[in-house]
Every structure is written in C-alpha cells, then in structure tokens.
Amino acid sequence: MEAQAHVELTTRYTLSSWVGLFFWVALSFAAAGVGSRFSPGDWYAHLARPAFNPPAWVFAPVWTLLYLVMGIAAWLVWQERGKARVAPALTLFLVQLALNAAWSWLFFGLHRIGWALVDLAALWLVIGATFLAFWAHRPLAGLLMAPYLLWVSFAALLNFYLWRLNG
Template identity: 50%
Template sequence: MSAIVIAVLVLAAAASGAVFKPGPWYENLRRPDWTPPNWAFPVVWSILYIAIGVSGWLVWQAQGFGLAMGLWLLQLVFNAAWSWLFFGRRRMDLAFVDVCALLLSILAYIAVAAQVSQMAALLFVPYALWVATAATLNRSVWRLNPEAARG
C-alpha cells in the first residue's frame, strides 16, 4: 500500500464530515455548555487526519498488512460512518453506538500498533482523547434532545 493509497483512504473518511455537515438541524439542538466552538472541529480533525495517515503509513512500512492495519482500516470505517449517522440520518442513537465502536477500535489499534511502531501508537492518543470527548458529546446531545434522536 502506497502513501497515496493511505492518503486517499484518510481523505475518503474525512469526506464524510464534509458531505454530512451539521446544518440547521444541529444548530437548533440543545447542547451542553462545554461543547467545543464550531471552528474547533475542522481544525482538530485536520490535525487528527494527518496523524491517522502518518500512523497508518508507519505501520504499513514496518509490517505491511496485519492486525494493526486491519484495525487501522476498521477505525476509518467507523470514523466515516459517524457523520452519516449523526448528521445525515439524524440518528444520534446509532451514531453513539458507532462512536463507541470507533473508540474501541482506536484503543485496540493503539495496543496492537505499539508492538509495531511506538510512534504510530502515540499518534493515535490525541485521536482517542478527541473521540472519547465526541462520544460524550454525542451522548449528551442525544439525552438533551430525545425528541430529535430518531430524525
């Protein structure tokens, strides 16, 4: 797998967030006071996607396709699905299940990737922290807006 393939895969996952945007539906939802400002999301995600790509490349260079790369691909699938579920389908419940699966796949990747490349594993730590925050935010918004939870 070349660096170009890894970059395309990461960009494809990131595109989900560009296609399925918050919009008026989200803006009208009740959110907790600690919700990050809107400008923070594209900034943080841009940095995280770079780290995701570099991490995948490091593992690929060190080992090729194995369990770590399988987990790397799996987390990308969960990552891409979240925006579609939350903003596209307006299914906060399914999005919460997805973001929890995403966090578990990230943590599994960190554990497995650490055996292949310490740097690859470390690059995923901020991602895990951000996704844990996103999961908490997802659950909070869902609880604050039960009438909007199923679209």
C-alpha cells in the same frame, strides 16, 4: 555495479515509502471526505447543546490534524511489513476509518443521535485496539493514535449529552 544496485534499491524504497505515505494519508482524508458529505446544517443548529460544546470553527482544524496524524501512524506501521505481519493492525485501522465515516452519516445524515453514540462506542474500542496493535509494531505509531482516541472520547461525551438533551 553492486553500489549502483544499492543506490537504486534505496531510491526505490524511498519512492515507495513516499507513495505509501501519500496513500495512507489520502485514505484517511477520503474517510473525512465521506463524512463531510453530511454537514451539520439547520438541524444541528437547533439542537440543545451542553455548555462545553466547542464552537463550530474548532472541529475542522482538529479533524484535519487528526486525519493527517492517523495517516502517518498507519504509514509507519505499513513500513514494517517486511519485518512483521502488519495486516491485522492495518485492518483495524481501516475498520476505525469506516466507523468514523459512519458516525457522520448516522448523526448528521440520519439525525440518529443514539445510534451515532453506539457507533462512537464501537469506534472508541477499535481505536483502542488500533493503538495497541500499532504500538506493538512501532510505538511512535501507537502514540500518534493517542490524540485521536482522546478526541473521540470527548466526542463521545458530547454525543452522549446531545442524546440526553435532545433524545
């Protein structure tokens, strides 16, 4: 009977773990979905762009991979909820998702390049805080946030040059 209870708990934990993984990855992609409602369109095509601006086809695969990895990082921290207080770290994660989605609205939706840059600065700070908070719970989760921080650093540089060239 005790062995059966152990198997059931393990199975439930595994199911819970998979559901949690799905939730955190889906939540990350939901933020992507909100942001994708605002497409570059003709406005962006007519902007003066710096020489280091990547071709348009680069953004979709990079962001897809980043959203997947971000969701996995959040899930790894969420799995620590029985051992540690993870709510502050996951709250930072949610805040950075909101700032991420807001950037698309500001930049592509409202065409406010300067305000989008301000959003990116806040996003960068919150991603950095999320990286540190995740690292404290699961170093791998922190490391998984590093490519996102690097990409947003590049995006901020690109946004800055777009603002200077077109603002």
